[in-house]
Amino acid sequence: MRSLTQYRGIVRVAAIAAAAALLLAACAPGGNSEAGPAPTRQASTGVGSEPVTLRLLVNSGVDVPFYTALGELFHAKYDNVTVKVENQDYATLTTNIAHILAGSNVPDLVRVSQLGNLIEDHLLTGLDPYAKAYGWDQWPQSQFASTRVGPDGKQRGTGSLYAAGAGFGLTGVYYNKALAQRIGMTRPPATVAEFEQLLAKAKDAGLQPIMINGKDGGSVYPLQNLVMSSAGDAQAVQDWNYAKPGASIDNAATVKAATSLQRWGQAGYLPADVNDIDQTRAPAEFVKGNGVFFPSGNWQAPALDKAGAGQFGFFLFPSGETGGPSYAMTAPANLGIPAKSPHADVAAAFLDFVQTNSQARQDTVTLGGLVPAGPSEAAAPTAPEGSAVAATVGSFQELLKSNGLVGFMADATASIHVNSLIPQTQLLLAGKTTPEAFAAKVQSDYERDLGQ
Amino acid sequence: MASISGPPVVRQASPTADPASVPAATQPVVPRRTAPRTRRWSALLWVAPAFGMYAVFVLFPMAQSVQYSFYDWDGIGPATPAGLDNWKAIFTRPELLHSVEHAFILVIFYTVLPVGLGLVAASLIRELRPGAFSTTARVVLFIPQVLPLVAAGIAWTWMYSSDGLVNQVLRAVGLEQHTRAWLSDFTFALPAVGVIGVWVMLGFCTVLLLAGIGKIDPALYEAARLDGAGRISEFFAVTLPGLRRELVVCTTFTMIAALASFDVIQISTQGGPGYQTMVPGVEIYRLTFLQQHVGQASALAVFLAALVLVVIWPIQRLGREK
């Protein structure tokens, strides 16, 4: 039996290989253990006169025409700089960003959705010198809070600046004006309870109360809003987002929020195939009249206005009780400068340009749907009255004053969105997990991500 | 004495199989009249390039995987020893354990059904007169096997979508109430992904088994018929035992494809809804790149490799025993 002896041979060599591997295990793998300070550069504000191709890596979809337009504006001003926009779909980019930035083919600016380990691993250029050089430090500083990272590389909200963006995303609830009128909605709901009454009315009227994309995480927005509404406060969530030591969302507010969302699902307020709807299909369905309400973000507004000018309104997610605070999730459309970028100065000039140039700011609203921040004296871009875009811009200004802007739970760690919030919310809506288990599981995943 | 019928794995991550593996796999070893042979060191030169590439790009990385699995490492910064934590997690973290479970459920679809249906298809084709139709049947059934699995994933994602063909057919025959978005349905997502596996693997099994049936001595069938055996008992008395080696090759190959599936899931469901279709292959990819838990990913990878060996081993033995 030659074959049998051969297999015995395999066992033997496998055993030797395993032993060798164990020996290898005695020494630590790879890892440049230079745990020094984050790389900072000599900041210069010029773009020089050498021809430069600035490579910009963004998400597929609306990002592409938006940043292409910004790039053309920049090129018009500095004709030695050509901006080349590359794109990868959101899931691929968030999955691979650390390795793209650590690799050999590094872009000059990259769309960073979650900072994750990027700071700890020294993959992004610190922007403090540029902030000083360009005078960003004279602007309202709350706009930069979410991309400041402390010396441990994890805690956000304080420390050095690592990313900035042309404008801010903002979430709330779109509504179909005609359908809302049909169910007797005369003004946006003031409380969650009022909102639920409207949902029930919509259901009774044979309408789809809410259109939402459960496939890629749209249902996490109302969940987070419900958490903040039921707590009557956003501080706990914000601490959690910023990885403040000891932060936890395994609490009564989350359980209550998860219970409400689950109830909405069971009551038929959410589409039956909610987990199959992605963020392209949801607005398409909503535009078709499938859904009275559509909880989403301002990046959807330009397309909604285009599909039916004046037909869609926007309100902030209602608060827990009458007169209570309103909250919305926000995040800058962050661009970071990879530590390995050879054109950091030009990239920083681009970042300054998109925040201050008036045409760029206008494009940010018109094309990107985002609200530009920048210096306090900068002129606010215009949007047609009654449009969804105008409504989102108005809401942003309102929340800026009331301190109601909170980061996305989805951005708390690199993988919390894909690995915990999306699947757990899907399980919740399918009745496969309990609100209590939901809260505990998201918290434990979060702690593991942070290495706690 | 039989030659080893090793699994004809061309690539596990995206298994395109090959009908032609049969001669290699089942070719009887011709006894050699070997002259007294001395070891010839120069012969090593013939083997060196092949073994060198294999050592550098397979053996060495495998050893590294084992090594990484004992560390906590984000893949970029410094690594810290983690003892057996990564290994314990495989058995204590429900998502990881479930991903392994799902891989075994996929075996039903990648292996059991294609082998069963392949037997049916092979015996149907065998009864046809050789000609255009039998050739066409063989070729058509085999086509899914040669396509990129990415394309299989895309084709079936469209088939299963709300507007896709599956629902279109259900509506056409009046089963409107059973239409659904199959890949995001908690109950049906995993079986639906499994059916993609049936689609890919059926042709491979059919062609392999067809070749095997052709090798069975017709005299055995005559003898069975003389004994008054019906079709069914003939199948069990003659066909099945005669196909032992082909069955082993089919089973081995398709099981590896099931346990190590990646492409189809990554394209069609990314493991959702919830964690319903998460498999070790996708989990390893995510752990490495999204979560940057390289140690945990490596532990799961080594576990998966060991699991495949453990599962394949007894099947291989089965194929050798006569």
Place this chain on the structure above:
Amino acid sequence: MTTSAVAQRVTRTGLLLALMLFAIVPLLSMFTTALATPGSTPQGLSWPSDPHWHNFVDAWSAANFLALFRSSTLIVLGVVPATVAMATAAGYALAQLNVPFGKAIYGLLLVGLTLPFEALITPLYYDLRSMGLLGTRLAIILPLIGLLMPFGVFWMRAHFLGAEPALTEAAKVDGANTWQTFRRVHLPLATSAWSALAVLFFLASWNQYLLPLVLVDDPTKRTVAGGLGAFQGQYGTDIVLLCAGSLLIILPSLVIFLIFQRNLVKALMQGAVK
């Protein structure tokens, strides 16, 4: 023929046709969808009243297929000849020459037959990075040569084990050395074996998805299958364009298979005769 025999025959043919339909229908559905109005969401299987053949042209340029095909061709050229040559040499030596530690070497190679690619992808990523090859086509080519090698050696060794020993002896009598024996006697006889192997390796390289996905960021430097994955990410919501693009990607694999299927089947049947 009796009625029951006819009925039986009809059932059997029907069953076979059903299985064939199962195999082909997803591709037909893709085809009719690819011809629908761009941007629309057609039904799963319906012939468009106004077929938009231009969709294929659009998909071609949207996915930069020319670059992808060029890239895949380079990868295939890098992988297939080298792997087939190395595997043939090693297979021959392990079958016909008395290689020192031959059993151990072959045993180690056999382990590689069952190793899932995923088990190696993480360290491969770091190894290739330290070699400075990440993001280049060599990052796909080199590991693929190593990963395909066990099967290649296994395949060629099996072939050379079956070679007629008398031939070797005859060549020896004529004074041929090992290389000449191999080159003049055994290699010509192995043509069907190595050419079938080359076709299989072509498919394996062309269809490879995981390695390009992880090791090369730039989709235009990937294989077509890897590029198709990126294409799905970018245009996944435009089902018409996606189907057109997928069909373009499928085509070369399909053509190669249809050209060589006779040879593959012949190799199969030869095995059957022995």
